[in-house]
Amino acid sequence: xxxxxxxxxxxxxxxxxxxxxxxxxxxxxxxxxxxxxxxxxxxxxxxxxxxxxxxxxxxxxxxxxxxxxxxxxxxxxxxxxxxxxxxxxxxxxxxxxxxxxxxxxxxxxxxxxxxxxxxxxxxxxxxxxxxxxxxxxxxxxxxxxxxxxxxxxxxxxxxxxxxxxxxxxxxxxxxxxxxxxxxxxxxxxxxxxxxxxxxxxxxxxxxxxxxxxxxxxxxxxxxxxxxxxxxx
Amino acid sequence: xxxxxxxxxxxxxxxxxxxxxxxxxxxxxxxxxxxxxxxxxxxxxxxxxxxxxxxxxxxxxxxxxxxxxxxxxxxxxxxxxxxxxxxxxxxxxxxxxxxxxxxxxxxxxxxxxxxxxxxxxxxxxxxxxxxxxxxxxxxxxxxxxxxxxxxxxxxxxxxxxxxxxxxxxxxxxxxxxxxxxx
Numbered sequence: 001x002x003x004x005x006x007x008x009x010x011x012x013x014x015x016x017x018x019x020x021x022x023x024x025x026x027x028x029x030x031x032x033x034x035x036x037x038x039x040x041x042x043x044x045x046x047x048x049x050x051x052x053x054x055x056x057x058x059x060x061x062x063x064x065x066x067x068x069x070x071x072x073x074x075x076x077x078x079x080x081x082x083x084x085x086x087x088x089x090x091x092x093x094x095x096x097x098x099x100x101x102x103x104x105x106x107x108x109x110x111x112x113x114x115x116x117x118x119x120x121x122x123x124x125x126x127x128x129x130x131x132x133x134x135x136x137x138x139x140x141x142x143x144x145x146x147x148x149x150x151x152x153x154x155x156x157x158x159x160x161x162x163x164x165x166x167x168x169x170x171x172x173x174x175x176x177x178x179x180x181x182x183x184x185x186x187x188x189x190x191x192x193x194x195x196x197x198x199x200x201x202x203x204x205x206x207x208x209x210x211x212x213x214x215x216x217x218x219x220x221x222x223x224x225x226x227x228x229x230x231x232x
Numbered sequence: 233x234x235x236x237x238x239x240x241x242x243x244x245x246x247x248x249x250x251x252x253x254x255x256x257x258x259x260x261x262x263x264x265x266x267x268x269x270x271x272x273x274x275x276x277x278x279x280x281x282x283x284x285x286x287x288x289x290x291x292x293x294x295x296x297x298x299x300x301x302x303x304x305x306x307x308x309x310x311x312x313x314x315x316x317x318x319x320x321x322x323x324x325x326x327x328x329x330x331x332x333x334x335x336x337x338x339x340x341x342x343x344x345x346x347x348x349x350x351x352x353x354x355x356x357x358x359x360x361x362x363x364x365x366x367x368x369x370x371x372x373x374x375x376x377x378x379x380x381x382x383x384x385x386x387x388x389x390x391x392x393x394x395x396x397x398x399x400x401x402x403x404x405x406x407x408x409x410x411x412x413x414x
Contacts (some may be wrong), residue, residue, distance in 0.1 A: 009406075011372050026253070033248045036247070038246050039294075044297070098297040100304050101300065171292075232289070
């Protein structure tokens with residue numbers, strides 16, 4: 001209650017809903033009651049991390065069977081672990097506590113902007129060469145390989161995102177769009193990071209458009225999907 | 233059973249106990265209905281939205297996360313249902329009245345609002361939606377600023393500001409009503 005404001009008004013009492021309406025609601029809500037197990041936010045976050053990790057591991061294994069890691073295996077695994085921790089952080093701030101008890105909204109907004117920006121910077125730093133945009137467009141097969149990478153990233157990211165959205169379906173009536181965007185970000189990271197670990201092409205435009213842009217796309221898609229899927 | 237919190241009753245309802253739902257309904261429905269009447273300013277619409285809200289609660293009961301504050305959770309569902317319904321109504325063809333005007337929501341009659349609570353009720357209905365909602369949630373439903381901010385998807389400071397400005401307008405409106413009835 002607002003304690004620093006004296007109650008100078010006599011507030012109206014809450015009206016009772018009509019009996020017919022109450023009876024209809026009681027009938028509808030108790031007709032097919034099947035016992036369900038209650039859910040725990042922390043356990044479900046762990047399940048989310050494990051399922052995303054499994055999809056990430058599958059994608060990494062398949063990718064490395066086709067192309068060996070571009071850096072030393074140890075560095076590649078360290079990179080994967082670092083981004084895995086980041087993804088765990090995104091999942092924790094977006095879902096780690098029950099809706100209505102989640103921490104600062106500013107922290108969630110910050111994660112939504114900082115993580116994709118950091119990933120794009122990471123791509124810029126790790127790119128071996130950057131052609132001019134015209135050279136990139138006319139270079140043989142560059143557009144084709146970027147398109148193929150984008151499709152792979154989208155497919156695996158979508159798979160991870162769908163798993164996350166199903167796990168958290170109808171849980172957040174408070175800010176489903178923001179939670180959806182963070183869920184999309186976490187799912188998109190699976191595809192984008194695994195692809196970055198396995199793709200042999202390290203040209204800058206290829207990395208930004210084929211690997212980084214899909215992550216941004218997942219944030220936007222998650223924003224819209226959240227409203228539909230995460231709201232009860 | 234009456235000693236249980238709303239959250240404990242919800243967990244029992246999730247586990248399949250119909251009696252717990254009855255208790256939940258008894259304790260939440262008046263507050264929820266009052267909030268919806270205040271939002272819509274139209275009792276039949278509020279009754280429809282009450283049913284929609286409980287239908288959504290029933291459908292989403294297995295998604296309820298242990299520890300989530302139940303009353304704000306359900307109020308947020310009710311608010312989103314109201315916003316969805318209003319958005320859908322905007323895109324529907326409205327029936328125009330005989331003089332070609334769009335139908336306005338019916339306000340309660342303010343003649344003879346002599347009783348204090350009744351006068352506050354009438355004056356509250358005249359406030360802008362943002363102020364009306366903030367006052368209803370904090371003063372009538374009894375949510376804390378933080379809980380009201382969660383329901384309204386804003387910050388506690390913004391809720392406090394809305395309540396303060398709402399108070400100013402409410403005071404002016406009540407003086408106006410008092411002059412009318414005098």
